[in-house]
Amino acid sequence: MFKPLEVKKGEKKFGYVEIVDNLALSVKMPIGVVRGSEDGPKLLVTGGLYPTEYCGIEAASRLYHMIGPDTLRGTFITIPVINMFSFQWRTKWVNLRSTSTTPYDGKNVNNVFPGDPRGTLSERIASKVWQTLKVCDYHVDFRGGDLPESHLVHTIYLKIEDKIDKLCLEMAKVFGLEYVLPSTPDIGHTSTGTMIHSAVTKGVASIISESGLGYRTQPHEExxxxxxxxxxxxxxxxxxxxxxxxxxxxxxxxxxxxxGVSAREAGVFHAIADYGDLLKENMTIGKITDLTGSVIEEIKSPIDGIVHTMYPARLVFPGDRLYTLLRINDKTGW
Structure with missing residues (x-):
């Protein structure tokens, strides 16, 4: 079985590590390692934590092909697909009331870090990732819009009121996307049990990069x-x-x-604003019609800000989330 942490200087290797192999189930996880000829830090990138966020998977795969040991100091590690079981089942994140779960145990891998090597499948996946992540210096989790999302391009960093905050902020800025979103442990995507929270609280500088439109299942080059x-x-x-x-x-x-902006009426949702669009308060950003085309609700922006996410559902029910919006703050200075 492939041992990614035993790759020698000057080597480049790709293989699979075993998650579980028994009468009920057999699951492996891909890992690529490029180790430079000189000593240096370890940088890990991960994709497929939510395995229908395809742009991150493609990027994590492509980087292994692009990076060679001759031009590298230290070690580059890529896990293109964390949750191979859900990737094979094409399991999507459904809506704001549920999460992308592993079909075998119904759990979200990103809620069970650092995992359990003898636990359920999701817990074992998290544990296997953690064995590599915990020995790295830097980590980026490649994400993007899932199948029901149209998502703003940005980075996310976690603030835990510790000295590592400065390094995580530095990474989030240097990654070079147009927007940087701070987060705290009381926010779902960086709360206890998530991969980024486990990493940062154990001293591994970790950020999330968001780039991709999952509902367009062929990844876009940009x-x-x-x-x-x-x-x-x-x-x-x-x-x-x-x-x-x-x-x-x-x-x-x-x-x-x-x-959040949610539907008050049931009907056919027509988005006018999309991810990254700049908004003024009370601007019309969408509408809901009946099947004759008559408008039964106009959707207005409650703030001056930007579209973080548009949820491209066609038929919506009262209470369904249509948009998530954010206000824009100062320049980062980078």
């Missing part, structure tokens, strides 16, 4: 390259690779207070 270019920025910034960094023209912070 979104893939956001992850790829951001990773090369980090490799260069931390002196693991030579070269100049790519900087955004106008990087800004986002306010971490989410503003």
């Amino acid at each position: 979104f893939i390259m956001n992850h790829v270019n951001g990773t090369f920025n980090l490799l260069k910034h931390f002196n693991m690779m030579e070269g100049e960094l790519k900087r955004p023209k106008n990087q800004k912070f986002l306010d971490m207070r989410w503003v």
Whole structure:
């Protein structure tokens, strides 16, 4: 069985590690390792935590192909698909009332870190990732819109009121996307049990990069390259690779207070605003019609801000989330 942490200097290897192999189930996880000829930090990238966020998977796969030991100081590790079982089952994140779960045990891998090597399938997956993650210096989880999401391109970093906060913020800015979103442990995607929370609280600088539209199941090159270019920025910034960094023209912070916009009526949803659109308060951002085309509800923005997520459902029910909006804060200074 492949042992990713035993790859020698100057080697580049790709293989599979065993998650579980018994009469009931057999699951493996792919890992690629590029170890430079010189000592240096370890950088891990992960994709497929939510396995229908395809752009991150493609980027994590492509980086293994692009990086060689001759140009690298330290070690680059990629796990293109964390949750292979859900990837094979094409299990999507459904809506704000549920999560992308592993069909075998009904759990969300991103709620059970650092996992349990003798637990359920999701807990074993998390445990296997954790064995690699905990020995790394830096980590980026490649994410993007899932099948029911149209998602803003940005990075997320976790603040835990510790000295590692400064390094995580540095990574989030250097990754080079247009927006940076702070987060705290009381927010779901960075709460206890998530991969990023487990990493940061154990001293591994970890961020999330969001780039991709999952409902377009063929990954778009622009979104893939956001992850790829951001990773090369980090490799260069931390002196693991030579070269100049790519900087955004106008990087800004986002306010971490989410503003949801939900349907009041049932009907056919027509989105007018989409991810990344800048909004003014009371601007019309969508409408709901009946099957004659008559408008039964106009959707208005409650704030000046930006579309973080548009949920491209066609038929909606009262209470269904249509948009998540955020306010824009100051420039990051990077």
